Amino acid sequence: NIYGEMERSYPPRDNSCVISISDKRFSQLFYPEEHPREDPVVMARRLGILPGGQWKPLNCHPLFNVAIILPYRNRQSQLAIFMNYIHPFLQSQNLDYRIFVIEQSPMRDFNRAKLFNVGYAEATKINDFHCFIFQDIDLIPQNPDNIYACTKMPRHMSSSVNTFRYNLPYTGLFGGAIALTRKQFERVNGFSNVFYGWGGEDDDFYSRLQSRGFQVTRFGPDVAQYYMLTHKKESPSTTRFANLESGARRYDTDGLSNLEYRVLNHQLRPLYSWILADV
Numbered sequence: 001n002i003y004g005e006m007e008r009s010y011p012p013r014d015n016s017c018v019i020s021i022s023d024k025r026f027s028q029l030f031y032p033e034e035h036p037r038e039d040p041v042v043m044a045r046r047l048g049i050l051p052g053g054q055w056k057p058l059n060c061h062p063l064f065n066v067a068i069i070l071p072y073r074n075r076q077s078q079l080a081i082f083m084n085y086i087h088p089f090l091q092s093q094n095l096d097y098r099i100f101v102i103e104q105s106p107m108r109d110f111n112r113a114k115l116f117n118v119g120y121a122e123a124t125k126i127n128d129f130h131c132f133i134f135q136d137i138d139l140i141p142q143n144p145d146n147i148y149a150c151t152k153m154p155r156h157m158s159s160s161v162n163t164f165r166y167n168l169p170y171t172g173l174f175g176g177a178i179a180l181t182r183k184q185f186e187r188v189n190g191f192s193n194v195f196y197g198w199g200g201e202d203d204d205f206y207s208r209l210q211s212r213g214f215q216v217t218r219f220g221p222d223v224a225q226y227y228m229l230t231h232k233k234e235s236p237s238t239t240r241f242a243n244l245e246s247g248a249r250r251y252d253t254d255g256l257s258n259l260e261y262r263v264l265n266h267q268l269r270p271l272y273s274w275i276l277a278d279v
């Protein structure tokens with residue numbers, strides 16, 4: 001029973017929300033690109049989403065308190081498809097959640113891992129989030145039983161992606177979508193900040209977890225199914241292997257502990273909190 005592995009954010013009460021309702025709406029929606037798109041303001045009003053993309057159930061006591069962190073640059077149509085889909089999905093799970101989009105300013109190569117650290121740091125300033133989901137905007141969870149909340153061990157959520165024909169390509173893959181409690185994330189000093197450009201930062205993060213004795217967990221491949229929105233493949237960074245190799249020497253000094261960035265702009269948009277950062 002996967003739900004036995006969940007790490008609650010709040011103690012249960014008489015009127016605790018049920019964790020999953022296996023909502024059948026979601027399996028009908030693929031392809032998500034073709035799902036009817038609702039105007040963000042209309043959607044927020046219809047679903048009772050507060051400015052900045054916050055929501056919690058009002059008729060039951062939520063068990064999970066989650067910040068969803070999405071690194072972002074230049075993927076406007078994916079962002080729209082993701083938001084259109086994810087709010088009803090998260091609401092079906094009765095979570096107390098808030099969505100953060102962390103956009104990297106132009107010029108430097110994209111630094112997915114550092115944007116996660118920025119998202120973590122900014123979210124933590126706003127609220128005492130118990131659980132963090134770090135995930136790519138192009139990944140759409142297909143199974144409503146894939147709870148967007150934390151487990152007793154750090155969890156690789158997207159182990160079954162359509163582009164890999166729903167197979168895990170290698171055991172150490174920890175990219176795509178992951179869930180960690182604040183404590184777990186702090187224990188490994190967050191992500192490395194040095195991975196500019198595509199690739200390797202998730203492998204480094206996996207090594208960090210292993211170095212601290214964490215066994216990562218995954219739900220079964222049927223539950224962990226994701227649909228990836230199509231896009232051109234990025235060209236991999238040339239420094240990723242060198243950074244990976246020297247990674248172990250930096251676990252304590254490179255991460256949340258030395259995180260530096262500037263927030264250039266921020267807005268509470270109808271479906272998410274937007275933060276523009278120079279990293």
Ligand code: NGS
Nearest residue numbers: 175198199200201202203236240241
């Ligand atoms: C590995 C990358 C990871 C990446 C994974 C899957 O090779 O960062 O492929 O990529 N590691 C290195 O480059 C060192 S995927 O096929 O999803 O584009 O997450």
